[in-house]
Amino acid sequence: MNAIAETHDSPARGPHAAPHPTHKFKLLLKREFWEHRGGFFWAPVIAGGISLLLTLMGIIVGLVAGYRAAAAGEIEIDGVQINGFDLAMLTSKLSAEDIAKLSQGIDLSLFFSGMWPYIVLAFVVFFYCIGALYDERKDRSVLFWKSLPLSDTETVLSKVASATLVAPVIAGLVGVATMFGFLAMISIVVLVHGGNPITLLWGPAHLFNLTLGHLTWIPVYALWALPTVGWLMLCSVWARSKPFLWAIMIPVFAGIFVSWFDVMELFNMQSGWFWSNVVGRALLGTVPGIHLPYREGSDSLINDQDGIEPLLHEASPMGMLENLSMPELWIGAVVGATLIFAAIRLRRWRDDN
Numbered sequence: 001m002n003a004i005a006e007t008h009d010s011p012a013r014g015p016h017a018a019p020h021p022t023h024k025f026k027l028l029l030k031r032e033f034w035e036h037r038g039g040f041f042w043a044p045v046i047a048g049g050i051s052l053l054l055t056l057m058g059i060i061v062g063l064v065a066g067y068r069a070a071a072a073g074e075i076e077i078d079g080v081q082i083n084g085f086d087l088a089m090l091t092s093k094l095s096a097e098d099i100a101k102l103s104q105g106i107d108l109s110l111f112f113s114g115m116w117p118y119i120v121l122a123f124v125v126f127f128y129c130i131g132a133l134y135d136e137r138k139d140r141s142v143l144f145w146k147s148l149p150l151s152d153t154e155t156v157l158s159k160v161a162s163a164t165l166v167a168p169v170i171a172g173l174v175g176v177a178t179m180f181g182f183l184a185m186i187s188i189v190v191l192v193h194g195g196n197p198i199t200l201l202w203g204p205a206h207l208f209n210l211t212l213g214h215l216t217w218i219p220v221y222a223l224w225a226l227p228t229v230g231w232l233m234l235c236s237v238w239a240r241s242k243p244f245l246w247a248i249m250i251p252v253f254a255g256i257f258v259s260w261f262d263v264m265e266l267f268n269m270q271s272g273w274f275w276s277n278v279v280g281r282a283l284l285g286t287v288p289g290i291h292l293p294y295r296e297g298s299d300s301l302i303n304d305q306d307g308i309e310p311l312l313h314e315a316s317p318m319g320m321l322e323n324l325s326m327p328e329l330w331i332g333a334v335v336g337a338t339l340i341f342a343a344i345r346l347r348r349w350r351d352d353n
Contacts, residue, residue, distance in 0.1 A: 024150065028158035033166060039124040040162070044117030044171045048178035051116040055182055059189055103204035108308050110210055111315050113182035114175035118288040121171040125163045125225065125286040127244075129232035132159040133347060134243045142347075152347045156233065160340055163229050163286075164222035172214045179210065209316050216320040221288060223329050226336025228285030233343045248283065255279045281332050294328050 033040055133156070136142040145155065183205065187197035235247040255278070258264060259271040276294075284290050292314065313319045323329060 032162040043120045044174040047116040047120045106205045114179035117171040117174040122287040133237035212317045216317040220323045225285040227281045227332040230336035230339025231282045237346045251279045251282045
């Protein structure tokens with residue numbers, strides 16, 4: 001008897017589709033975040049927490065001093081002594097000009113309360129870029145990543161995006177949260193002492209304007225930081241050891257050489273131009289707000305006659321967007337893109353084998 005064998009043809013499997021470039025780039029961004037979440041996330045969160053802790057300490061000291069002054073009869077309004085610490089009574093006779101000054105004071109306090117995450121951002125981005133391409137060669141993990149279907153362009157650009165977009169976005173969101181936390185703490189104090197937080201704090205404050213200013217600052221930071229990010233990553237991929245020293249020493253010694261021999265006089269320029277536009281742009285671009293001295297009319301920010309209005313305007317969305325018209329920003333962005341391109345090319349063969 002002939003056995004009839006039944007064959008069951010398995011369905012043919014088609015070729016696997018290559019992952020979309022944007023999907024790979026997203027995974028690379030996640031990799032950078034999880035490998036450096038201590039600097040990208042926890043550092044600004046801790047800085048914001050320290051800001052709120054210092055605010056709480058300042059509130060306690062201020063209340064103690066206020067209670068002592070009220071008990072001693074040292075608080076007067078229109079020559080009338082106030083026995084107590086009633087904010088409703090203290091603010092009942094504020095004029096329109098006083099309300100305007102109060103609004104500016106609240107905005108300025110909110111602005112500075114949210115600056116702490118940006119302070120740590122400068123250090124986080126600087127040292128991240130220094131080690132971004134060097135550390136993977138040092139621990140030999142670069143060989144593993146090069147064995148994957150990932151191009152050098154995708155890898156380097158994911159690190160650039162992490163430094164110029166991911167880290168600033170997180171710092172900006174933490175700064176906004178710190179700002180609202182500061183306002184909430186002050187509101188509790190006002191409420192406990194007979195004041196209305198809505199009319200004394202939340203109403204005069206320009207919260208929407210300040211929050212939008214935090215967000216519109218991010219593209220300005222990304223473009224202004226490109227020369228520093230590009231230079232640091234170029235040193236990170238090029239240096240066989242101690243990339244930090246190479247990144248610092250080359251621009252600084254170049255500035256000393258230019259100043260010593262008055263090289264800039266050949267171009268009818270001062271040596272200070274080289275320090276500001278070459279050394280400064282190469283090393284200080286990760287510092288938030290470092291672009292302000294390069295802006296025309298930046299002296300008004302420290303002019304006592306102008307008060308705090310120029311500073312508040314600079315923190316507004318319109319003030320942030322005005323920075324995009326600076327030629328120095330775009331020239332630096334082009335230089336930074338060139339340095340990043342050089343870093344991509346160097347990574348193709350720089351594995352220290």
